[in-house]
Amino acid sequence: MSLRFYNTLTQNVEEFTPLHDNVVRMYTCGPTVYNYVHIGNLRTFTFQDILRRWLRARGYQLDHVMNITDVEDKIIRNAKAENKSIQEYTATYTEAFLEDIATLRLEQPERIVKATEHIPEMVDAIRQLEQRGFTYVSDGSVYYRIANFPSYGKLSHSDFSGIRAGARVDVDEYDKADARDFVLWKAQKDGEPGWDAPMGKGRPGWHIECSAMAMKYLGETLDIHTGGVDLTFPHHENEIAQSEAITGKPFVRFWLHAEHLSIDAQKMSKSAGNFYTLRDLLGMGYAPESIRYLLASVPYRKKLSFAFDGLKAATTSIERLRNYKLRLETDKFPAGTSAAVAARIQAASAAFDAALDDDLNTAEALGAVFEFIRDTNTAMDAGQFLAGNAVGALEFLARFDSVFDVLKSSAHTSGLSDAEVDALIAERTAAKKSKNFGRSDEIRAHLAAQGVILEDTKEGVRWKRS
């Protein structure tokens, strides 16, 4: 069977192949760096990691772009409250985000791009929309006129034909039922940052960010665009309206949306105040791989109901997997190779692949792995699992782990000595001083991957092993 994904645009499960050669051009809406991300956000990023890994397992190469929204209302408000520049304020949470995704073993996209480093591209996109008659100006700000884009609503499958023409909104996030002309360029207000542009000093709206950056790096038509389900409207609807008005071509072929993570039957969100960050859970003593396992184990289009029992069950599942691997590596099995066991390995591997090909059905893939473990443990106990079968079983486990990545314990991953950690921290401090934030981010992420957690304090940098 072929690789298939559910496409929000068509509301169908469709066979996936990239448009150009073997390379999947993919865009992900990244975090708004005004705070630590919570595990509901990390669920979406974990889904993207599983997607990346499975596309690669299926032989594709990736060109994956993720944006960092580093200028926005909440950032401006919070930075001002802390008396910091926007750059200073967002650097902290950008670093923290990169550290969190490294801790959860989420691969970094090929390109992580910051909004504030792409203002000219956004200005250019807005100018093109102006030339094509999709904009108007009010109070110095530029708005997108959605009445001029007849297929507005095609992604969220909403009928917006009754929209009030000219009703507009300055904020980037708004109510689901409320389609309005949205802001492309916000005129500068007192005390706010602004960039020079032909339409006056100001800053970009959130939606134009993603259109401009996605098309700059990935071209006019992307293979896949992912995000959390709450971005479908208005954000992704607006991305389509902007991009397609500019190019006249389909912006994205496959839209993949991850469902919410809920807690006590409510959506986990910062506004509801019912959230945990990754740091909260690590502080309670949960291992990163248990959190990763829990987030990955529920298929991405199903709501994931977060509970501590689930985390404990994830920990137990990982223990079973590790014990099984240890048994394969250390037990003395009778000589020879059993054809029946070899066939069982092949069947398990085929079931695993088929499950992930089916719109990343991670629950079914895990089911195939655990059924296999139960059957082969029984065969081992009965003396029917032979020495020649161990390699095949280990290969299957390796394939599983190339996607789920939970077998290695992060408690033992740091190969760095204390002196090496100190040297890297000194290099990071120097990099920060010389405003080489790229290098300092990189060092922090590298240390996080080695299980070393940094904490910036007034007295300097403190660190510990996770």
Ligand SMILES: [Zn+2]
């Ligand atoms: Zn976006």
